[in-house]
Amino acid sequence: MPVAVEARHLSKTYEHRGGKTEALTNVDLTIPAGQVYGMIGRNGAGKTTFVRVAATQLTPTSGTVTVLGYDILRETSKVRARIAAVPQESRPLYFLNVDELIFLYLTIRGTDPRDARKRTDAILEELGLASVRKRLVHMLSGGMRRRAMVAMVLASDAEVLYLDEPTTGLDPIARREVWSAVRRAVRDGRTVLLTTHYLDEAEALSGRIALLEGGQVRLEGTPSSIRDRVHQPYRIVVSGVLGRSELESFGTVSPVEGGFLIFAREAPARELALLALSKGAKVSLGPVTLEDIFLQVVGKSIDADDTSEGDGKEGGA
């Protein structure tokens, strides 16, 4: 399978007044071409640092990264000719309308104006932006604005697209508007590197997923292979009758609203479900969610913020 982005022993340490921050430590990652690659992790995990290095915006401290076989440091212009990026929290210039945002991005990249016109019209039509084409981009709703930014890079002839948290802060409906655009990108064989801290989003869109924590890759693979690799691939929720001590022999127990959540291997999971049913408890059994896996691997929820001690659940940025 052709490779879009390959990182070997990649490390990045930021130096600043307060000292040093090691944002990436010895990261090895192979991102295959032609699919969405989801990079998940908490705030500060190192996602943006990875994307910025791979997008030639940031110099790595050590290690190598190649994009479509070209080295990001030694063959920078070959890399830049083939990539496009929507940086985290980037916003369009405030005086551009949707049409100009896309058309001018293309012509500035060097696309022939006639070709740029065609590409712009096509992408506006395809992503349902045609009716707002003359609206100033910064006047659009958050979802539509992000979608316009994604449309902009989609309309280009770049083969590798970097989308850094394109849906953060959007409501669920707006997020889905962006999803359709991302799906559209890989239909014609392009690669999307997508970072997110919405696990459902990573699962819904990605062919493969990497889980970053503390600047290291903690899990990597297709969503289903990741499930296979966790210790306890089943989740059981039991409410009533059974106490915590009775449950602990089956797996890892944590209290949830009205009962307990147990992560378990297959055999004990089945056993526990039968036991609970026979005792008349309410029980649900299923494969672990990506959320559960994250909790198992990292020991914290993906929304947990290291800087704010306490209940750990933040209301989303």
Added chain:
Amino acid sequence: MTERHRLRSLLWIAYMNGVVPMRTQPLYLLSILASPLSFLFFVTVASHGTLIFYGIAGGMILTVLSVGTSLQTDMSHYRTDLKFQDVIVASPVEAPIYVAGIALSELIYSLPGLGVFVVLWRLNGPISPEAALSVVGILLTVWALATSLGFTLSTYFNDIRETFVFSSIVSLGLSVLPPVYYPISAIPASVRWLAYLSPTTYAAFLMQGAFGLQPLSLPSAAVDWLILVLAAIALLAIAAVKARWRDP
């Protein structure tokens, strides 16, 4: 990118940032004229009309200097707040093309303002072709100088508010204290040497010469040109050194 692609890319950037905002936000054009016109007004009124040409020449220089300030604020804003520079970095567009495109866009954006001063100039007398040519040359050199300085300053600030504070100090030093709006003889002799530290002083001498306000001998014009051009080259070189396309 080929040379042709580079040039086209530069011109599209200039169009995007120089022409499109004129159409979307025409009122902003007036803000460019605010300070040059008020200086012209004060100088003219305070001198009972005798210094009106100084005011027009100074207004042109100040307008082009403000192009450097606009570049500085745009570059900071686009890099830090909008992350637009990162969008361009991850594309085939090269750094000098981006900077030159933005610099040209700011010049285009200032053309309506300059036009007002040209009209005022014409209303107050005929314009000779030689004078027009000198003025264009002087203003282009000031443009190179101002945008290089603006670019260098933009690399120091990550916060747009710092940018605003600093740019008003710089424009004070470059346009109000030097004899841009009045003859240098108006500055007390004891501090006159200070004026010679600013490159805009030489631009002002040349402008005042082109307007026929101060007799300008060929040797002294040559010296003024030399200093002005050297200052522009020096600032351009500093800007090139400070340019950082990929973060360290």
